Each structure stands twice: as C-alpha cells, then as structure tokens.
Amino acid sequence: MLDLINVSYDTQIPNNVGLSSDKRVLKALEKWHPGYINWWNDLIPDNFQKSLVYLRTAVSVDPKGWAKFDYVKMPEYRWGVLLAPAVEDRRIPCGEHAGEPAWQEVPGEYRAMLRRLIVIQGDTEPASVEQQRFLALSAPSLYDMRNLFQVNVEEGRHLWAMVYLLHKYFGADGREEADDLLRRSSGSEEAPRMLGAFNEETPDWLSFFMFTYFTDRDGKMQLEALAQSGFDPLSRTCRFMLTEEAHHMFVGETGVGRTIQRTCEAMNEAGIEDPHDVDAIRALGVIDLPTIQKKLNLHYTLSLDLFGQEVSTNAANAFNAGIKGRYMEHRLEDDHKLTDATYPVWDFVEGKLIRHEVPALTAINMRLRDDYTRDAAGGVGRWNKIIEKTGIRFEMKLPHESFNRKIGVFANKLFDPEGKLLTGAEYDAGINHWLPTKADGDFIQSLMKPVYEPGQFAGWIAPPKVGIDNKPGDFEYVKLYMA
Amino acid sequence: MSDTSTVSQDSAAATHAAPGRIDFQTDPSRYRHWRVEHDGPVAQVFMDVDEKGGLFPGYELKLNSYDLGVDIELNDIVQRMRFEHPEVRAVVMRSGKERVFCAGANIRMLGGASHVHKVNFCKFTNETRNAYEAAAEESGQTWIAAVQGSCAGGGYELALACNHIVLTDDSTSSVSLPEIPLLAVLPGTGGLTRVTDKRRVRRDLADVFCTMEEGVKGRRARDWGLVDEVVPNSRFDEAVAERARAIADASSRAAPRKGIALTPLERQFNEDGSVGYSLVEVTLDRAARRATILLKGPEAAPPADMAALEAEGARFYLLRLARELDDAILHLRLNETELGLIVLRSQGDGAAVLAHEALLLQNAEHWLANEILHYWKRVMKRLDVTARSLVAVIEHGSCFAGPLAEILWAADRSYMMEDEFEGDNRPVAAIRLSPGNFGRYPMANGLTRLQTRFLGVPEAVEAAEEQLGTPLEAEAAREMGLITFAHDDIDWEDELRIFLEERASFSPDALTGMEANLRFAGPETMETRIFGRLTAWQNWIFQRPNAVGTEGSLQRYGTGRRGEFDMRRV
Numbered sequence A: 001m002l003d004l005i006n007v008s009y010d011t012q013i014p015n016n017v018g019l020s021s022d023k024r025v026l027k028a029l030e031k032w033h034p035g036y037i038n039w040w041n042d043l044i045p046d047n048f049q050k051s052l053v054y055l056r057t058a059v060s061v062d063p064k065g066w067a068k069f070d071y072v073k074m075p076e077y078r079w080g081v082l083l084a085p086a087v088e089d090r091r092i093p094c095g096e097h098a099g100e101p102a103w104q105e106v107p108g109e110y111r112a113m114l115r116r117l118i119v120i121q122g123d124t125e126p127a128s129v130e131q132q133r134f135l136a137l138s139a140p141s142l143y144d145m146r147n148l149f150q151v152n153v154e155e156g157r158h159l160w161a162m163v164y165l166l167h168k169y170f171g172a173d174g175r176e177e178a179d180d181l182l183r184r185s186s187g188s189e190e191a192p193r194m195l196g197a198f199n200e201e202t203p204d205w206l207s208f209f210m211f212t213y214f215t216d217r218d219g220k221m222q223l224e225a226l227a228q229s230g231f232d233p234l235s236r237t238c239r240f241m242l243t244e245e246a247h248h249m250f251v252g253e254t255g256v257g258r259t260i261q262r263t264c265e266a267m268n269e270a271g272i273e274d275p276h277d278v279d280a281i282r283a284l285g286v287i288d289l290p291t292i293q294k295k296l297n298l299h300y301t302l303s304l305d306l307f308g309q310e311v312s313t314n315a316a317n318a319f320n321a322g323i324k325g326r327y328m329e330h331r332l333e334d335d336h337k338l339t340d341a342t343y344p345v346w347d348f349v350e351g352k353l354i355r356h357e358v359p360a361l362t363a364i365n366m367r368l369r370d371d372y373t374r375d376a377a378g379g380v381g382r383w384n385k386i387i388e389k390t391g392i393r394f395e396m397k398l399p400h401e402s403f404n405r406k407i408g409v410f411a412n413k414l415f416d417p418e419g420k421l422l423t424g425a426e427y428d429a430g431i432n433h434w435l436p437t438k439a440d441g442d443f444i445q446s447l448m449k450p451v452y453e454p455g456q457f458a459g460w461i462a463p464p465k466v467g468i469d470n471k472p473g474d475f476e477y478v479k480l481y482m483a
Numbered sequence B: 001m002s003d004t005s006t007v008s009q010d011s012a013a014a015t016h017a018a019p020g021r022i023d024f025q026t027d028p029s030r031y032r033h034w035r036v037e038h039d040g041p042v043a044q045v046f047m048d049v050d051e052k053g054g055l056f057p058g059y060e061l062k063l064n065s066y067d068l069g070v071d072i073e074l075n076d077i078v079q080r081m082r083f084e085h086p087e088v089r090a091v092v093m094r095s096g097k098e099r100v101f102c103a104g105a106n107i108r109m110l111g112g113a114s115h116v117h118k119v120n121f122c123k124f125t126n127e128t129r130n131a132y133e134a135a136a137e138e139s140g141q142t143w144i145a146a147v148q149g150s151c152a153g154g155g156y157e158l159a160l161a162c163n164h165i166v167l168t169d170d171s172t173s174s175v176s177l178p179e180i181p182l183l184a185v186l187p188g189t190g191g192l193t194r195v196t197d198k199r200r201v202r203r204d205l206a207d208v209f210c211t212m213e214e215g216v217k218g219r220r221a222r223d224w225g226l227v228d229e230v231v232p233n234s235r236f237d238e239a240v241a242e243r244a245r246a247i248a249d250a251s252s253r254a255a256p257r258k259g260i261a262l263t264p265l266e267r268q269f270n271e272d273g274s275v276g277y278s279l280v281e282v283t284l285d286r287a288a289r290r291a292t293i294l295l296k297g298p299e300a301a302p303p304a305d306m307a308a309l310e311a312e313g314a315r316f317y318l319l320r321l322a323r324e325l326d327d328a329i330l331h332l333r334l335n336e337t338e339l340g341l342i343v344l345r346s347q348g349d350g351a352a353v354l355a356h357e358a359l360l361l362q363n364a365e366h367w368l369a370n371e372i373l374h375y376w377k378r379v380m381k382r383l384d385v386t387a388r389s390l391v392a393v394i395e396h397g398s399c400f401a402g403p404l405a406e407i408l409w410a411a412d413r414s415y416m417m418e419d420e421f422e423g424d425n426r427p428v429a430a431i432r433l434s435p436g437n438f439g440r441y442p443m444a445n446g447l448t449r450l451q452t453r454f455l456g457v458p459e460a461v462e463a464a465e466e467q468l469g470t471p472l473e474a475e476a477a478r479e480m481g482l483i484t485f486a487h488d489d490i491d492w493e494d495e496l497r498i499f500l501e502e503r504a505s506f507s508p509d510a511l512t513g514m515e516a517n518l519r520f521a522g523p524e525t526m527e528t529r530i531f532g533r534l535t536a537w538q539n540w541i542f543q544r545p546n547a548v549g550t551e552g553s554l555q556r557y558g559t560g561r562r563g564e565f566d567m568r569r570v
Ligand SMILES: [Fe+2]
Pocket: A125, A154, A155, A158, A219, A245
C-alpha cells in the first residue's frame, strides 16, 4: 500500500506521491532532473558544493517530526516531492463551487488560470537562490551560512514541488513551463524572472535577512492563499511548503534582530546614545539603526508590490473559481463567495488618499496585502523590544504602504514614509533619509567579511540565542571544503 | 440578482455619460497615448497609453489597453507618417511600457459602451489597421511590430496588421487571442482573419491558438507562423533596429526627403448640427433622419507641376476634399448615430475636378500624387463600409467627375436631374469619367466600383471606358447604367421626397444588413472577410446575452464572476 506519510526513497526523487507507480510523471521528472542539477551546480560556488552542510531533510510529512538533521553535500540533497496528507472529504473552500468536493484533477475550464498561478509561484522559488548565490562568500558565521543554505535547498525543493504539479497535471505545456522555470534567471537581461522583486540584487547579509523576513513572507501569504485552493494537489503541496517557509522567516527575523542587538550593544559599550550619530556608530563596525530602517523601507515596499494591483480581475477570477482562497479562508465566517460583500481599498482621488469600498471579490489582493502587513508588523514589534531592552531610543516602523511603490494606485507618485504626498523637490530632499543610498550600501558591504571559524561571529551581528537542532554555540554547521 | 447592485465600478461604466463630440482631428502636440521618434528612414512609434486618458469616464486604460481615443491618435500617426514623413521606409511599433506590448481593447470600456459605439469603434480600428498594413505596398512604408511583454487580443491584432512581427524570446512574452476563453467575444479587429488569411496559420493550430488564454511564446510562435522572428531578449533592440534598417534599405522606392504638413482643417461646428468645411458642407434634417453632404468643386486651376503641388500641400483641392470628407463621414458615424440617410451632393466644375485628378494621374509615380490617390481610395472605402443608406443626388451644376464620380457607385442608389429645370440656370447635370475610375480607387474586394457594379456585364465597363472625359447627361448615364434613376423637372421633387421618406421608415438594422450585402458583390478578399464575415459575427455576438447580458461575459468581466451562458447552439 502507498505510504503517504513517510517519504519513499525507492526512486531517485524522494516523494510521498507514489512516483514509482506513476511512470509517466517519473519519466518526465527524471528528464528534468539533470537540468536542475546543472542549474544548481552552475549557481553555487564550487567549494560550497563540496562542503558538508548540517541540513534538515524532510523524511515525512507528519507535522510532528517531519525532518531529520545531518551533514550533506548540497548537490546530494534529497530534493523531493512532498504533499501534506490528504484531508478526508475535503471541499472547495470558496467561490462559486464552494462546498463541492475538492478537485483531484485539473478542471478543464480553469486549466490556464491554474497553470499561470503555479508558474508564477514556481518562478519565485529558484529566483531567490539566484539572488543569494554569492552570500556564502561573506557569511558572518558558519551558523548563518548553514541557514542560508537551508533556505536555498528548500527553495530548490519548492521549485520541485511546482514542477511536479506542472508535470503531473499539465501535460506537454506543463513540461515546457517547467523547462522555462530553469531558463529564466534573476536579473537576467535575456529572460528575467517574472516578478520585479525577484530581479533585484541581494548584495549583502542585511538584505538577505530583510528579504527572508519580508519577501519570503509574501511567499508565505501566497502559499497560504494557494493552500486554500479547491485544486487539492496544489493545496496539499502548499501546505507542506508552509512548514518549511516558517524557518525562512525565522532566519530573517532573527537575522535582523541580531544585527540590531549588536548595534545597540556596541553603542552602549561606546557610550553613544544618539542613534542618529551615524558616523560614530559606523566607526564601531556596526550598522546604524537609521540605515537598518532604510533597508526595511526598501524591502517592505518591494514586497508590497508583489501583491499586484489592489483591484484585480485575475485575483477575483481565481477566488471565484475556487483556485486561490483568502488567508485563513477556513477560519473566516462568511459565505466564502463574496457575492455581496465589499472591502475597502486604497484609492487616490483628487490628490487625496482614501479607502473606499469595492466589491470584495475584486479586492482579494488588497485583502491579502492587509493580512501581510499585519503579519509583518509582528517582527517589527519584537525588534523594537530588543532596542528598548538596551535602553536606546529608537523605533523601527513599517513605512506607509504608499511609499516607494511601483505597482497599484500609488505607483509613480511621490509619497514619504508617512504617506504624505510630496512634490518632486520634497521627495528628492528626503529620499536619502528613506531609502538606502549607494554610500549606505558601500558601508554595509565593507562589513561583509567572512567568518568561517566555528562559534565565531562577524562584529556587526550578535550570536543567536540557541543553535539549530539545539546544537552548542561552537558547533561546526558547515564543514568547509578546502581545496 | 442584478450585477449593478454589487459592482459599483461596472455600473459606472455601464452608464457612460454621453461625452462631448468625438473629434477625429488631432496632432502630435496633443497626443496622450503615443510618441513618435524619427531617425531618417526609420521611425519608432511607442504606444504608451495614459491610464487616465480614456474617452469616457468609468474605466482606466491599464496595461496599454485602448479605446477609440487611443486609436484616433494612431490613425493620425499613420496619416502623418505618409504625408509628413514620406522619407520613412520602416515604422517600428512598440510599447512604451515595460512587460506589456498591448492588452487590447479596454474591456470595461467595451462592457460599458453602447452597441452602436462598439460597432463603430471596431470599424474605425479596422480601418486604421488596414491603412498601416497597406502602407508597405502603397507607399513603401513597412510597419514592424516589436513585441516585448504580453501582446494579447487587440494588442496582437495591432501586431498582425504590421507586415513583420518580431517577438522577444524571454520565456514570458507571448502573443495571444484570448477573447473567446476570457470574454466570449471574437478577436474582431481582423484577428481571426489575419491569422488564417495573412499569416496562413493552419486552421487547426489557429483553433488551438484562439481558444488558449495564455497564448504562444518563443519558438512555437514562430513555428506556427504567429510571428516572423523570435530574437534573444538581450539582443532585442539591436535585432529590431537591424530588421528595420534592412527593411528600409530594401525598399525599392526612392524616398522623398521632405513631406508636406497636414495643417489643421478649416472646420466649423454650428448649433444646428451643421458642419462647415472649406469644400464640404454637412447639413442635418433630424426630423427626416437625414444628413446631406455637399462637396464643392475646385475654386481654381490645378497647380502647374509637382513642385507647385508640393508647395500647395494640404491646400491642394483633392487632398483638402479628402480630409474634409473623411472627417465628415467619421463625425456622422460616431456623433450622429440617428441619421440613417446620407445624401451626397456636389456643386462645381466637373472638368476642373478632372484637371486636378489628371495632374495626379499623370504623375502617379510622384510620392505626393501617389499618396493623395491612395488616400482618396481609403476615403471611398470608408464610405463603402458606412452603415447608413447612401444616396447620391446628381443635380444641375454638380461635379461628379472622376474621383467624385466614385461616390455615385459607392452610394446605394443615385438620382439624376434630367433636362432643364424651370428657373434653374446651372449647367445641366452631367457625369464625367476619368482613367481613375478604372483602377485607381479599388474597393475592398479588389475590383473597381464599376467592375463591381457591372459584375454580370463586363462589357458595360469597357463601354464606359470609351467615354472618358465626355459629359454624360442623364439619358446617357442611365443607359450606360451609371445611375439608378433620372427624373425631369416634373417628377424630381416628389420622387426624391417619397424615396427619402420611405427609406427613413425602414428598420435601420435590416437596411444595414441589406446594404452591406449588396454593396460588396464579387470576390472575397481578406479585407471583405474582415468587414463582412468577421465583423458581422462579432456584431451578432455583441448583441447576444452570452456576451452583453447582465450575466454575460463582458458585463461580468472584472467582477471575478464568470459569464453565464445560454448553452444552446444557434
Ligand atoms: Fe519558497
């Protein structure tokens, strides 16, 4: 009998979907596999490929104890196809088919829509690995390097998850799209990734932490919405991906938190009280809080753009079709069809920002973005707690969602982080205080010196409170390959 | 439950406030949606639609989607390219926006527009597509579509009307005709027809293509014949520039260095709805549902030679007349939709009209003569597809000669004054034929109006050709079959009145259908298929609840809810 909880290793591709008896899909995946391995090998610098990294590998989809930790060489990581356990008698949670049995096969009428959603999600997964490919060269510790690689291999697995769906359910078109997922590449002029934020650089570790905190959280929200899909295989895939995603945001939140912690400690040690005394603080070899705030502004706003237009036909169609739900759809108490409901969205009328009610169905993106903002605010509060404990007077803030936007009603208009509409001159005068400048980037870059000794940390970041897998502080998370 | 109660935006769109008069005249200083860059023989036309620049309230022109206002500017560009920039041999049409070439006609605009507006909108966009498509053959000006980003529906139709399509191979950009799966209407701006007739895409592949929302990208787009070349994204600008340069170099025609300025029309709109131009007068009789267009003959002799013609430029009689008549027809089509009859009159010296045309015909190789002749052909085609009853009235003192005589055969019927009328001392009504009537102004079916008229009696065309330049009075004209009726002083007024009253009483729909069928006898061409078959089906679909009912696709579009279909095949 098919074991749907424990991962089967009887094929080259670990899975809990019975690949060994699904010859057609197995063949397709095996054909795709070498291209993937090439992509991986070409991406990550060679000495890290040969290093032994203390990684978790999924061995089950049981929410309790799904992973085991061990040293692995990344190219030998067991990327696999893992779906959360099926829920018995699951129903389509939303839209015009709400209450009907969930689809186990792709409904013909929604094929194009489903495929597009899967391709867009799939496109983001390898993109972040591409963006982060050189970071190990400047890792502030082996602990951080290991976290980076953990995130990377899991994004790689997320790609596998999407490719599996394409291969299994979308025939020749799906296989072609799966190939294109490896053809596009972040920042490429030839074939860039589909979404803007995934073509931006991740030039330093603070960017990486901000990215995993803010942009992976967009990923989380999208996965949450797709986990509510009436197309059951997609729902199950995304539910399992979410268990992995939590760690990515943990890496981001603690990474930023540890950076803040170290800055505040260094200020106290040097007797600097004014967080805006940037030069003096930077002289200590730590990143001043205003610069961290600027990085936050940048990554938060880039991530907001990933939610698309506030009022969106595509999002409305997907919800109504039952292909993509809302955040926590199953806990919401309404008709799950939104035939009469409205939702307030931002608009810009006669020079003023207002929120006005539109049919809730068309405001699905706006709603998910609001959920995202609430979710993202949590960590910011915890960062402020860290600052507060050290006695420094500074508060991190999420900028107003109108600030620095390229998509939606705010796009191409000038706002400050408080949401005030500005003239070009006002904006030019303020922008260096709100977004990282080239000089800020250069300064951060100057701190990015690798620290490869077990238990040692770069001077700009504090050590973590507890180790991964409860390992002691001096644990050798990566056994570096020395040529 | 009605949609309007839940969808505030759509209900706003569904009741478009009546706009002011739609004006077809514009110039580059007023463009909101396009930008043109010139570099010698290569011009680049950037589509960069201003979201807030819609012609009606209630929708935003997102993602380079277009409405009539956007197309009016494109029409102006096409026209100016030919007259003001004859040095241009290759025109690159591309997007001024990132990641989208053009998303097609704006759906909310279509959802909110009246049937009348939709049909007229589609007709005009079709005419504009035809105009730049023909520019290669007629003027040696080849339009090239440079496609980056999504190119969907009407966006792909814009590209299809270009004579070369370059698509970037960035693994995302695609061409598509998603109308059927997405909107339950047709790609009605020539899309279906050009895919099979122009690009010769195999019909089963076309069937696949036209039912897939996501379209086709990269090599497959080329293999299926949907585009001409697929180039790497990093080389895109370079490849497009090379292609444009090569096409410009290959153009055999020696390009003139300098064009003429299309100066603003002399035009006045009056309170009573009449419009006065320098050579055209439009008067209205709303009670009788009738507009009368009076065309005036030349006031002076033609310029002596081509240099003098270029110096006259836009003031030259036939060009001025063409521009004014063109504008008058469009004005009546879009702004005076209840006037079902158009009476076409003329007054002036027929011999002088022939003299003006003769200058062009004798110098047909000259770029400006060539342009004016082609333009007159386009205006006559515009008349051919105008969905009003067209009646030519050939009075004493009229000048239906050569190019103006085409109007007689574009009309559904004609009435001519016979013999002297009491108290009327104008010259007796006469028609004059010119060599131009035998090939310079073909219809959409590829035949001249006379060939089409005499499909069953080709010898009548030959007989007519023997009468070049002769003033043909009513009796001769009737005998030769050039007019419908001739009436003398006694019958004239009554006959005309009774006919006009009767015509005005028929169902406008039935008349439109009948006229469109009778006007285009003879062979099918891509153009007749677009205006006939494609447009007729589209207009049928535009009337059906599956598309336009309150539960139909167009109304539902954007709400997230799908159209509800009556599943019976008709
Ligand atoms: Fe992921």
